[in-house]
Amino acid sequence: MGKLLAVIEREFGERVRSKWFLVSTLFAPLLFAALFIGPPYLAYKSSRSVDFSSMVIVDVSGTTMGDGIATELAGGLMATGQRATVIAATATDSGKVLDSLRTRLGSNALPAVAVIDANTLAVGSMRLLLAGGAPIVTSERVQAAAERELLRRRVADAGIDLEQAQRIAKLRITATVERVMRDGRSGSAQVNLLFGAGVALLLYLIIVLYGQIVLRGVTEEKQSRVSELVLASVSPRVLLTGKVLGIGGVALVQLGFWTASAVTLLANRGRLLGALGVTSTSITLPAVTLFELAPLLAYFVFGYILYAALFAAVGSIVSSEQEAQQAQTPVVLLLVGSMALLQPALTDPDGPIARTMSIVPFSSPILMPLRLGLASVPASELMLSIVLLVISALAAMVAAARLYRTALLMYGKRPSIGEIIRWIRING
Amino acid sequence: MRKAYANHVAVRDVSLLVPTGTIFGLLGPNGAGKTTTIRMILNLMIPDAGRIEVLGRPNTDPGITDRLGYLPEERGLYRKMQVRRVLRFLGRLKGLETREADRRIDRWLERLGLRTAQQDWSTAKVEDLSRGMQQKVQFAGTMLHDPELVILDEPFSGLDPVNAQALKDTVLDLRREGRTVIFSTHVMDAAERMCDAVAIIARGEVVANGSLKALKAEFGGPGRVFIQFADDGRDRARAVLADPSLVAHLDDHGQQVEVDLVPGVHSQQLLKALLAHEVELVRFDRTEASLHRIFLERVGATGVEPGVSGHG
Numbered sequence: 109m110g111k112l113l114a115v116i117e118r119e120f121g122e123r124v125r126s127k128w129f130l131v132s133t134l135f136a137p138l139l140f141a142a143l144f145i146g147p148p149y150l151a152y153k154s155s156r157s158v159d160f161s162s163m164v165i166v167d168v169s170g171t172t173m174g175d176g177i178a179t180e181l182a183g184g185l186m187a188t189g190q191r192a193t194v195i196a197a198t199a200t201d202s203g204k205v206l207d208s209l210r211t212r213l214g215s216n217a218l219p220a221v222a223v224i225d226a227n228t229l230a231v232g233s234m235r236l237l238l239a240g241g242a243p244i245v246t247s248e249r250v251q252a253a254a255e256r257e258l259l260r261r262r263v264a265d266a267g268i269d270l271e272q273a274q275r276i277a278k279l280r281i282t283a284t285v286e287r288v289m290r291d292g293r294s295g296s297a298q299v300n301l302l303f304g305a306g307v308a309l310l311l312y313l314i315i316v317l318y319g320q321i322v323l324r325g326v327t328e329e330k331q332s333r334v335s336e337l338v339l340a341s342v343s344p345r346v347l348l349t350g351k352v353l354g355i356g357g358v359a360l361v362q363l364g365f366w367t368a369s370a371v372t373l374l375a376n377r378g379r380l381l382g383a384l385g386v387t388s389t390s391i392t393l394p395a396v397t398l399f400e401l402a403p404l405l406a407y408f409v410f411g412y413i414l415y416a417a418l419f420a421a422v423g424s425i426v427s428s429e430q431e432a433q434q435a436q437t438p439v440v441l442l443l444v445g446s447m448a449l450l451q452p453a454l455t456d457p458d459g460p461i462a463r464t465m466s467i468v469p470f471s472s473p474i475l476m477p478l479r480l481g482l483a484s485v486p487a488s489e490l491m492l493s494i495v496l497l498v499i500s501a502l503a504a505m506v507a508a509a510r511l512y513r514t515a516l517l518m519y520g521k522r523p524s525i526g527e528i529i530r531w532i533r534i535n536g
Numbered sequence: 537m538r539k540a541y542a543n544h545v546a547v548r549d550v551s552l553l554v555p556t557g558t559i560f561g562l563l564g565p566n567g568a569g570k571t572t573t574i575r576m577i578l579n580l581m582i583p584d585a586g587r588i589e590v591l592g593r594p595n596t597d598p599g600i601t602d603r604l605g606y607l608p609e610e611r612g613l614y615r616k617m618q619v620r621r622v623l624r625f626l627g628r629l630k631g632l633e634t635r636e637a638d639r640r641i642d643r644w645l646e647r648l649g650l651r652t653a654q655q656d657w658s659t660a661k662v663e664d665l666s667r668g669m670q671q672k673v674q675f676a677g678t679m680l681h682d683p684e685l686v687i688l689d690e691p692f693s694g695l696d697p698v699n700a701q702a703l704k705d706t707v708l709d710l711r712r713e714g715r716t717v718i719f720s721t722h723v724m725d726a727a728e729r730m731c732d733a734v735a736i737i738a739r740g741e742v743v744a745n746g747s748l749k750a751l752k753a754e755f756g757g758p759g760r761v762f763i764q765f766a767d768d769g770r771d772r773a774r775a776v777l778a779d780p781s782l783v784a785h786l787d788d789h790g791q792q793v794e795v796d797l798v799p800g801v802h803s804q805q806l807l808k809a810l811l812a813h814e815v816e817l818v819r820f821d822r823t824e825a826s827l828h829r830i831f832l833e834r835v836g837a838t839g840v841e842p843g844v845s846g847h848g
């Protein structure tokens with residue numbers, strides 16, 4: 109037991125102390141932050157950066173509506189910013205004015221030209237000419253300003269209070285979509301979908317990433333001949349178990365940190381964006397109980413152990429890292445194959461493919477969490493799937509440990525499938 | 537014990553007995569099966585047939601590994617780890633507590649000159665050490681837990697003369713402390729000076745086994761005497777040298793001769809006979825058959841497989 113602990117501590121300690129761990133642990137949350145905060149903030153920044161003071165409003169309506177829109181664009185009556193230039197024109201000379209403005213638009217000297225006429229007042233139609241380099245949000249902003257000005261005018265004509273009118277006009281219906289499952293459980297469909305797919309993707313990534321680390325660790329140990337020294341002190345089973353658990357611990361720490369930072373970020377997205385001056389809502393995370401988390405944790409732990417054992421077996425039969433890259437193909441194919449089933453499982457989470465493959469051990473760690481998010485899975489199916497996964501994970505560990513004893517001391521030619529099976533059997 | 541690989545038999549019915557408290561040499565050419573034998577003793581490989589007992593217990597006994605120290609032929613340590621952490625890990629694998637391991641690490645690093653007042657290598661990474669220093673660290677790792685039985689596979693390979701001498705001294709110290717040492721080598725000179733007993737292995741079989749003295753008596757032949765005469769000694773000795781009951785073979789170089797004695801004859805008998813004839817001597821030198829000669833004789837030219845490496 110003390111020896112197993114020593115192996116676990118070495119595998120865990122050496123990796124947690126490495127620069128790689130620090131960088132990858134901290135980098136992922138920064139990436140999340142950039143993904144969640146960046147796009148809305150950038151969109152907001154670019155919308156702010158439209159310079160309406162240099163745009164031109166050609167007012168053919170014969171009213172002061174052009175002035176009103178310019179005021180709205182500059183930020184309303186209280187605004188202190190530069191207002192857009194308003195050119196009042198008649199229907200006859202507007203063509204000539206527009207022609208000269210068009211050339212200036214063409215050379216990007218002007219961002220935009222808005223043309224308003226009697227129709228704008230009557231039915232709300234207007235023309236907008238944009239320079240090639242003008243931001244896309246320009247048209248939205250001009251239309252919104254025109255809408256506000258038009259509303260103000262109509263309200264004033266009708267003799268209603270503007271604020272009251274605005275309240276009436278601001279109608280918006282928000283529907284909360286809820287899907288009712290067979291067992292009466294409910295949840296927000298979209299969030300569940302995101303959650304299920306997210307968990308599946310995360311498990312896949314962790315298994316691939318840390319399976320590779322196990323593979324490299326074993327190959328390095330074999331190549332540097334340390335394995336012979338270590339095996340003279342501990343049994344192959346202890347060495348393998350310690351390695352898989354130690355590296356799994358690193359994965360768990362990293363996964364925990366990533367999840368915690370992602371949840372914190374998502375929950376405070378609105379506040380963070382607010383601090384940057386962007387109005388946005390925080391995303392409501394699904395309320396996941398511990399009872400629902402337990403199967404996810406089981407799939408993570410045993411899915412990782414199953415694949416880690418397979419990667420370790422690959423690492424023990426090869427003699428160099430280049431060779432390992434080729435030899436791991438069958439294991440990687442198993443993982444990629446499971447990932448390819450994500451699409452059919454998403455479209456039909458209760459279909460025969462999804463149901464079968466979420467019970468088969470090699471694909472269940474990825475597909476079952478997805479199904480759990482989308483559909484209601486019968487408890488018996490869930491139990492069967494977990495039990496099968498646990499059995500195969502332990503069997504893979506036992507087989508890999510048996511292979512270890514012979515394979516770690518063999519250099520040179522890679523063994524054939526027949527030899528591998530023989531080695532697993534003779535060390536039983 | 538016996539061990540066969542896919543296409544050849546590495547160890548063929550080898551039977552060895554190593555007395556406690558001795559230095560035992562496992563000699564043999566490359567590919568003879570030394571490393572395979574050692575790996576089977578350490579339970580790194582399971583023999584196809586046979587039984588191995590270490591320190592009075594079956595070698596599969598889980599408690600036994602803590603009492604063994606092993607220096608593999610192919611040295612290797614975790615390159616990216618700090619020297620102290622590697623040693624602490626190796627110590628803990630042998631059941632040492634961290635604090636006790638640290639104490640012993642300090643002692644061994646000081647003894648091997650890796651921790652002096654000027655420089656402490658214990659915080660350096662293994663990969664920053666020279667090869668010689670890495671070997672010392674590995675040797676410290678072998679000895680950290682005070683093993684009762686120390687197994688060294690080709691310990692002299694890659695050592696410079698100074699370090700080789702230091703290693704010999706350390707191994708002799710181990711015997712003085714009552715430990716048993718098994719080491720494999722093909723450096724006969726080192727084996728002859730250190731070992732109490734040896735086994736010579738060739739083609740997976742033991743071709744000679746026993747104490748150095750017994751081996752020399754058994755395989756070294758009757759011994760060889762080098763004689764240098766003075767004045768007319770050569771003429772006076774003529775009758776003695778021609779006596780077939782004393783001399784089996786004579787290499788005649790005039791004033792100097794080399795004599796192979798008849799089996800069972802002691803050199804004293806030859807000396808007495810010469811003195812009886814009043815032969816004037818400059819030198820009368822009795823040389824023992826060297827281990828080197830016994831090795832070559834027993835292994836023969838066919839014992840060396842061409843192009844076979846030390847492990848396998």
